[in-house]
Amino acid sequence: MTADSGPTADPASPNSPQPQAPQxxxxxxxxxxxxxxxxxxxxxxxxxxxxQGSRLRPYTDDRPKPLVEIPGTGTPILGHQLAWLASxxxxxxxxxxxxxxxxxxxWLDRADLPLRVRTVxxxxxxxxxxxxxxxxxxxxxxxxxxxxxNGDIWTRFSLRDMAAFHHERDAVATLALARPRIxxxxxxxxxxxxxxxxxxxxxxxxxxxxxxxxxxxxxxxxLPDVGDHERxxxxxxxxxxxxxxxxxxxxxxxxxxxxxxxxxxxxxxxAAFTGRAPQ
Numbered sequence: 304m305t306a307d308s309g310p311t312a313d314p315a316s317p318n319s320p321q322p323q324a325p326q327x328x329x330x331x332x333x334x335x336x337x338x339x340x341x342x343x344x345x346x347x348x349x350x351x352x353x354x355q356g357s358r359l360r361p362y363t364d365d366r367p368k369p370l371v372e373i374p375g376t377g378t379p380i381l382g383h384q385l386a387w388l389a390s391x392x393x394x395x396x397x398x399x400x401x402x403x404x405x406x407x408x409x410w411l412d413r414a415d416l417p418l419r420v421r422t423v424x425x426x427x428x429x430x431x432x433x434x435x436x437x438x439x440x441x442x443x444x445x446x447x448x449x450x451x452x453n454g455d456i457w458t459r460f461s462l463r464d465m466a467a468f469h470h471e472r473d474a475v476a477t478l479a480l481a482r483p484r485i486x487x488x489x490x491x492x493x494x495x496x497x498x499x500x501x502x503x504x505x506x507x508x509x510x511x512x513x514x515x516x517x518x519x520x521x522x523x524x525x526l527p528d529v530g531d532h533e534r535x536x537x538x539x540x541x542x543x544x545x546x547x548x549x550x551x552x553x554x555x556x557x558x559x560x561x562x563x564x565x566x567x568x569x570x571x572x573x574a575a576f577t578g579r580a581p582q
Contacts (some may be wrong), residue, residue: 336524342467345448345517346394349438350384353401353425369454370410371560374570380560381407382414383457389417391462393450399438400424433533439523446520455513457569458557463518465549474547475540478524480558481513482493482506482550495553510550513557517549 352369369381376383382400388396396418398549404424411420423441425434435451442449448469450462460479468475484506484558512533525536540546551557558569 333385340445343448344392344465345450346397347386347393347402347442348393349449350396350452350454351434352432367407370407375573380455380457386417387459393418395419395443396443397438398422398507399434400506422497432527432536433529436523436526447520451516451518455459455560456514457560459553460555466517468549469547472547475519477517477547477549479513479515480510480548482510482549
């Protein structure tokens with residue numbers, strides 16, 4: 304559900320306060336309509352944690368990807384996610400498991416969790432959309448909105464602000480949008496082919512799906528029983544202008560932990576903020 308990983312703009316601490324202004328390099332967003340008098344508080348979420356994590360081997364040989372530890376923190380990706388969701392007002396989480404589900408469930412049994420967690424295990428692969436629909440059936444309040452995230456995302460930003468954005472636009476689904484840095488250096492030239500400058504890891508000119516969502520209650524019924532919602536449900540909602548995109552604010556830390564290199568980069572970024580304990 305995400306593209307190649309990488310932090311947006313210059314990486315900020317995953318635990319530092321985040322500015323809310325859009326990045327200067329981003330296209331301006333449409334003017335916000337008047338904020339509704341009351342934005343519903345979202346207290347439930349789904350975490351998709353069923354992938355094989357093949358690109359993270361050997362780390363995922365004996366554990367699912369969400370249980371891979373962020374170097375230097377002593378805590379797996381899932382632990383960071385649960386702490387973040389709890390800090391944003393979430394009280395109930397459903398985790399969709401697959402690969403090595405028993406290992407994940409054993410970790411949950413031992414962990415001191417900040418919220419209530421339930422797991423569901425797909426008997427057979429349902430695809431990303433089908434997996435979301437299956438997990439949504441286990442949410443404790445099906446008539447209320449919910450968050451969803453991929454199990455390999457390490458980030459910190461205000462989910463409450465994203466929920467307000469979703470509510471303002473009367474969207475059925477809202478996805479977070481990130482602008483990752485390109486993993487290669489760029490070369491700037493003039494019209495005659497003269498090299499003018501070298502730019503290391505510039506921001507991408509494109510926004511990508513950051514793998515974090517706000518969904519209204521009716522979204523679950525629009526999902527396929529088996530298959531990929533990004534090829535079915537999302538295009539359908541986009542045609543009806545019921546799919547919104549929330550650009551992560553400037554300075555927000557975001558990284559998808561998809562490869563061993565991502566773990567190395569995350570450790571380097573964390574080391575830049577020594578003395579600030581991750582949460």
